Amino acid sequence: MKGLRWTLKLHKWIALIIGLQILAWVLGGLVFSILDIEKVRGEHKIAEQPHLPLTPESIITLKEAIKMNRIVKVHLASLGRMVNRPVWRIMIEDEKHLVIDGLSGEILSPISFELATEIAEADYGGTGEISSVAYVEHPPTEYPHKGAAWVAKFDDRDNTTLYIHPDSAEVKSRRSTTWRIFDFFWKLHVMDYDDGENFNHPLLVGAAFIALGLVLSGFILLFVRLRRKWLIRRALRGSEASAASGED
Secondary structure: OOHHHHHHHHHHHHHHHHHHHHHHHHHHHHHHHOOOHHHHHHHHOOOOOOOOOOOHHHHOOHHHHHHHHOOOOOOOOEEEOOOEEEEEEEEHHOOEEEEEEOOOHHHHHHHHHHHHHHHHHHEEOOOOOOEEEEEEEOOOOOOOOOOOEEEEEEEOOOOEEEEHHHHHOOEEEOOHHHHHHHHHHHHHHHOOOOOOOOOOOHHHHHHHHHHHHHHHHHHHHHHHHHHHHHHHHHHHHHHHHHHHHHHO
């Protein structure tokens, strides 16, 4: 009896401590199942880019771009586009990026306010209008990359925000109210309240083991109670049978 009483108390305290986290896990799962992951990522608001009528002869070669700008060493290079022009994206020492105009050979990075605005407007395919563009030295934690960024905000219902890398001239992150709701519940779900990137840390593992212990102890208590009731009923039937035989 005393052991059962202490087990019940322990079970209640564990349920009280871990119950809120279990509720967060359940709510998180519900939110994840409701929200469309494409909308969370902002992919539904990426504008279709028009075709660039270019020929190989009109684009300068990588060798020419390097020679024109006296670049000594190249770690990585790729040909892409920026708004309505072809560009060479080149990574040099210390992971520094250069963006070179594929037609003129001019270095375009770090990009200006005007170019950042052009990139944001060209990338955005929603119904809102651009409300602000600002260069931010220390972006908020929702921007997962190191260093500064151009932050372009739009006045649509979802408060869309684009983060543009000042050197590579690429849209590196798309954020919105939908993403922030998802991110909030994700952080609760993985119990990483900083950036939500770590989902196998000791706090989460410990909480999972405690929750498992709570479920198992619940099954044990249920079995003990059912067995106890069965024994009581059996004893009552036996006493009733003895009383009936004594009367006879």
